[in-house]
Amino acid sequence: MTIKFKFNKYSRRFKQPLKTHHGLWGVREGIIIELMDEKGKVGWGEIAPLSWFGSETLREAMDFCESLPGIITENLIFSIPMSLPACQFGLESALTQLQGNDEEIPKLENSGLLPTGKAGLSAWKDLVNRGYTTLKWKIGVDSIDNELNWLEILASQMSEIQGLSLRLDANGGLNFAESDRLLDICDRISLGDTSFKIEFLEQPLGVNELEGMLALTKGHLTSIALDESVATLTQINQCYQQGWRGIFVIKPAIVGSPKQLRKLYHTLGIDGVFSSVFETEIGQKASLQLAAELCQSHRAVGFGINHWFVDTD
Ligand SMILES: O=C(O)CCC(=O)c1ccccc1C(=O)O
Numbered sequence: 001m002t003i004k005f006k007f008n009k010y011s012r013r014f015k016q017p018l019k020t021h022h023g024l025w026g027v028r029e030g031i032i033i034e035l036m037d038e039k040g041k042v043g044w045g046e047i048a049p050l051s052w053f054g055s056e057t058l059r060e061a062m063d064f065c066e067s068l069p070g071i072i073t074e075n076l077i078f079s080i081p082m083s084l085p086a087c088q089f090g091l092e093s094a095l096t097q098l099q100g101n102d103e104e105i106p107k108l109e110n111s112g113l114l115p116t117g118k119a120g121l122s123a124w125k126d127l128v129n130r131g132y133t134t135l136k137w138k139i140g141v142d143s144i145d146n147e148l149n150w151l152e153i154l155a156s157q158m159s160e161i162q163g164l165s166l167r168l169d170a171n172g173g174l175n176f177a178e179s180d181r182l183l184d185i186c187d188r189i190s191l192g193d194t195s196f197k198i199e200f201l202e203q204p205l206g207v208n209e210l211e212g213m214l215a216l217t218k219g220h221l222t223s224i225a226l227d228e229s230v231a232t233l234t235q236i237n238q239c240y241q242q243g244w245r246g247i248f249v250i251k252p253a254i255v256g257s258p259k260q261l262r263k264l265y266h267t268l269g270i271d272g273v274f275s276s277v278f279e280t281e282i283g284q285k286a287s288l289q290l291a292a293e294l295c296q297s298h299r300a301v302g303f304g305i306n307h308w309f310v311d312t313d
């Protein structure tokens with residue numbers, strides 16, 4: 001079976017740049033893949049690299065696409081190297097759609113992403129009005145004292161509505177002492193309230209500080225989730241081997257081959273939270289199908305990001 005291969009670069013602007021410890025991000029660029037079989041059936045896929053998170057760069061993904069012939073095979077798709085994880089995802093999910101193995105977009109509980117910093121305080125209510133009960137707020141950007149103050153305010157405001165929970169994402173921007181202090185406060189907030197919970201703290205320390213994060217899990221009630229440390233399948237495996245049994249954030253669009261992710265997920269039996277990389281609807285659909293298939297927990301997925309784009313909502 002031969003498959004026609006086409007690709008197109010896209011660019012989408014955010015209403016406001018996303019502020020994280022990695023800096024400001026204002027435009028999402030990626031590649032849309034179109035595969036066509038001999039009968040003219042089409043399958044769409046998306047390559048949405050995030051090089052500051054550990055995937056290949058957009059340039060490397062473009063070079064790879066430009067190196068491919070106009071007619072490819074299934075074999076080629078399953079031989080894309082591990083060094084191009086976003087390309088593995090994009091072409092494999094396009095193939096899945098071409099072969100008709102994709103289903104409807106499943107309805108999963110979603111977490112809404114708040115603007116970073118003080119802006120989160122005036123934005124949470126709007127997201128709750130849109131139906132979100134889990135929200136995520138980025139930290140590790142301002143001074144720890146400011147952020148801890150805002151957290152106390154945000155938590156006390158949110159706890160006035162029954163059944164809400166909050167995720168914190170430091171994007172590796174804290175040190176051990178700051179994380180320890182923050183976790184103490186999170187524990188106290190969650191213990192003191194029967195209805196409001198801080199679900200987890202995501203990636204408090206840097207990518208290579210697994211030992212510190214293992215140490216932080218001891219002595220705190222609040223869970224820790226790895227994100228940047230487990231951006232790719234290789235990293236998931238390494239962190240598991242080094243003893244991580246906490247939460248793993250899985251960003252399907254950059255983690256690598258869906259086929260290999262299925263295998264690893266089942267072998268390790270991990271507690272995963274599936275999350276977006278600001279991909280388009282095409283990448284989101286393929287990611288959410290994987291989340292619905294693999295995720296056994298009742299954790300919300302992190303795809304509440306469409307309100308960030310200029311051309312949606
Ligand atoms: O996970 C979510 O809930 C939203 C997505 C998100 O936070 C994110 C989106 C793009 C790049 C990095 C991250 C991140 O989790 O750090």
Ligand SMILES: [Mg+2]
Nearest residue numbers: 169202203227
């Ligand atoms: Mg994160």
